[in-house]
Amino acid sequence: xxxxxxxxxxxxxxxxxxxxxxxxxxxxxxxxxxxxxxxxxxxxxxxxxxxxxxxxxxxxxxxxxxxxxxxxxxxxxxxxxxxxxxxxxxxxxxxxxxxxxxxxxxxxxxxxxxxxxxxxxxxxxxxxxxxxxxxxxxxxxxxxxxxxxxxxxxxxxxxxxxxxxxxxxxxxxxxxxxxxxxxxxxxxxxxxxxxxxxxxxxxxxxxxxxxxxxxxxxxxxxxxxxxxxxxxxxx
Amino acid sequence: xxxxxxxxxxxxxxxxxxxxxxxxxxxxxxxxxxxxxxxxxxxxxxxxxxxxxxxxxxxxxxxxxxxxxxxxxxxxxxxxxxxxxxxxxxxxxxxxxxxxxxxxxxxxxxxxxxxxxxxxxxxxxxxxxxxxxxxxxxxxxxxxxxxxxxxxxxxxxxxxxxxxxxxxxxxxxxxxxxxxxxxxxxxxxxxxxxxxxxxxxxxxxxxxxxxxxxxxxxxxxxxxxxxxxxxxxxxxxxxxxxxxxxxxxxxxxxxxxxxxxxxxxxxxxxxxxxxxxxxxxxxxxxxxxxxxxxxxxxxxxxxxxxxxxxxxxxxxxxxxxxxxxxxxxxxxxxxxxxxxxxxxxxxxxxxxxxxxxxxxxxx
Numbered sequence: 001x002x003x004x005x006x007x008x009x010x011x012x013x014x015x016x017x018x019x020x021x022x023x024x025x026x027x028x029x030x031x032x033x034x035x036x037x038x039x040x041x042x043x044x045x046x047x048x049x050x051x052x053x054x055x056x057x058x059x060x061x062x063x064x065x066x067x068x069x070x071x072x073x074x075x076x077x078x079x080x081x082x083x084x085x086x087x088x089x090x091x092x093x094x095x096x097x098x099x100x101x102x103x104x105x106x107x108x109x110x111x112x113x114x115x116x117x118x119x120x121x122x123x124x125x126x127x128x129x130x131x132x133x134x135x136x137x138x139x140x141x142x143x144x145x146x147x148x149x150x151x152x153x154x155x156x157x158x159x160x161x162x163x164x165x166x167x168x169x170x171x172x173x174x175x176x177x178x179x180x181x182x183x184x185x186x187x188x189x190x191x192x193x194x195x196x197x198x199x200x201x202x203x204x205x206x207x208x209x210x211x212x213x214x215x216x217x218x219x220x221x222x223x224x225x226x227x228x229x230x231x232x233x234x235x
Numbered sequence: 236x237x238x239x240x241x242x243x244x245x246x247x248x249x250x251x252x253x254x255x256x257x258x259x260x261x262x263x264x265x266x267x268x269x270x271x272x273x274x275x276x277x278x279x280x281x282x283x284x285x286x287x288x289x290x291x292x293x294x295x296x297x298x299x300x301x302x303x304x305x306x307x308x309x310x311x312x313x314x315x316x317x318x319x320x321x322x323x324x325x326x327x328x329x330x331x332x333x334x335x336x337x338x339x340x341x342x343x344x345x346x347x348x349x350x351x352x353x354x355x356x357x358x359x360x361x362x363x364x365x366x367x368x369x370x371x372x373x374x375x376x377x378x379x380x381x382x383x384x385x386x387x388x389x390x391x392x393x394x395x396x397x398x399x400x401x402x403x404x405x406x407x408x409x410x411x412x413x414x415x416x417x418x419x420x421x422x423x424x425x426x427x428x429x430x431x432x433x434x435x436x437x438x439x440x441x442x443x444x445x446x447x448x449x450x451x452x453x454x455x456x457x458x459x460x461x462x463x464x465x466x467x468x469x470x471x472x473x474x475x476x477x478x479x480x481x482x483x484x485x486x487x488x489x490x491x492x493x494x495x496x497x498x499x500x501x502x503x504x505x506x507x508x509x510x511x512x513x514x515x516x517x518x519x520x521x522x523x524x525x526x527x528x529x530x531x532x533x534x535x536x537x538x539x540x541x542x543x544x545x546x547x548x549x550x551x552x553x554x555x556x557x558x559x560x561x562x563x564x565x566x567x568x569x570x571x572x573x574x575x576x577x578x579x580x581x582x583x584x585x586x587x588x589x590x591x592x593x594x595x596x597x598x
Contacts, residue, residue, distance in 0.1 A: 125502065213522045220385070
């Protein structure tokens with residue numbers, strides 16, 4: 001048996017994974033050839049994989065497949081021909097001279113996407129979160145909770161203060177002071193200071209989350225490296 | 236004007252005025268003429284205008300800036316100087332070494348042993364839903380995370396999948412990320428190490444694959460699921476499976492579970508799919524970095540998300556209550572020690588930075 005046959009696919013995967021992991025970790029010593037090699041391999045493999053997935057999951061089953069099995073129905077023909085024409089027009093964007101043909105399709109995609117996102121944000125976040133802020137002070141909801149009522153009132157008040165002060169922080173209207181420079185009213189300035197505190201706490205929480213996520217990835221990779229070396233040296 | 240009058244005097248008035256008597260040798264019209272000396276002294280000197288341009292400091296600065304921009308257009312930018320390893324700050328290497336030593340320490344000595352985290356109510360709810368899932372109940376599971384976050388997300392995903400496969404629920408996998416198709420296969424492979432099930436068995440699960448279009452695709456999934464997902468990644472029809480025969484809308488699933496590393500993806504599921512769910516619970520397993528953004532949806536009254544599980548902490552807590560020890564339990568001690576080391580580094584760095592800033596202010 002040849003050496004290639006002796007090396008199992010799993011072992012090959014482990015070796016490639018180990019080499020690429022070490023390439024990425026070489027960034028500890030700054031930007032270098034190994035790090036760039038690793039990054040470029042990842043980008044290339046990802047781009048190739050995405051192209052294959054889109055062909056097999058989108059273009060083939062949702063465009064080419066239905067066209068090839070068209071049942072003769074005019075309605076179905078219209079449903080198929082419109083996406084096909086739009087796709088061809090969008091493809092023309094890669095040719096500089098013909099790219100203007102793809103612009104209306106692009107405009108349609110952007111417009112439909114924006115409408116979906118804005119509609120979703122209003123229905124899914126804006127209105128429910130406003131309702132939730134109001135419901136914090138609903139006695140019926142507070143009574144139905146298992147928590148102590150005074151604790152709920154304190155918590156609700158705290159959330160209300162945080163919400164209002166954060167919103168007021170972004171109130172930038174100002175009048176000129178005695179020296180002519182713009183300055184917010186004293187009350188607004190004080191509340192904005194409280195809002196700034198809450199914004200800082202939010203950014204701190206976000207940073208802590210990113211740190212925890214990064215450490216999780218770090219631990220998993222080093223656990224992999226150590227276990228590979230331990231298995232190589234039979235420890 | 237005076238000179239003009241003097242010039243025209245002899246020619247114009249020679250004959251007409253010759254009859255008039257002379258007066259001190261002056262002709263009569265000369266009495267009314269302005270003397271040449273007075274006219275010369277009364278005439279104003281023209282104002283001197285400087286040929287120099289008066290430029291303010293700001294204008295000078297702007298001019299210099301414009302000149303600099305125009306000059307730089309014609310000059311090729313210098314390539315950044317390649318830094319050698321010896322020149323790189325040792326600080327970065329020292330921090331990396333501290334973290335790596337902590338990892339090796341835990342692998343070799345496995346000390347100290349950290350207690351598993353407490354189970355939060357939002358995580359316990361997920362466990363309760365999975366425990367009460369009847370056999371063959373259809374569950375939609377979305378793997379929406381990048382492979383780069385596999386270290387954090389895989390433990391949570393395998394913990395959830397292990398419970399689901401143990402309860403014999405019928406699983407339908409989707410993803411809004413093209414790489415998610417590979418991630419799904421990877422998580423199934425990892426889970427098969429602990430739970431025995433047949434990989435690729437269409438009576439246990441179906442991989443419906445990639446949903447294109449981001450939020451638009453999710454809206455399409457929420458409003459017309461059957462036309463959005465016509466077939467599996469293998470090209471097989473999805474909706475002929477007995478467990479999925481009664482599923483005509485997204486709210487017909489027993490529960491929806493989204494596993495994501497991105498706050499935007501989590502929010503897109505809540506915004507686009509959430510309003511269509513009715514009584515079907517939406518459960519999210521997410522990266523620790525998404526917690527400040529996704530938690531308000533859980534804290535809201537009424538809740539927009541019924542269950543949440545964040546990062547390695549949530550995965551370790553879930554493995555602890557289920558008794559299925561897997562990746563999260565293995566990483567928990569190393570993770571805890573590395574977090575402590577990182578926190579100490581941050582604290583020391585912050586203190587040094589504050590002290591150096593204070594000393595600069597003093598000087």
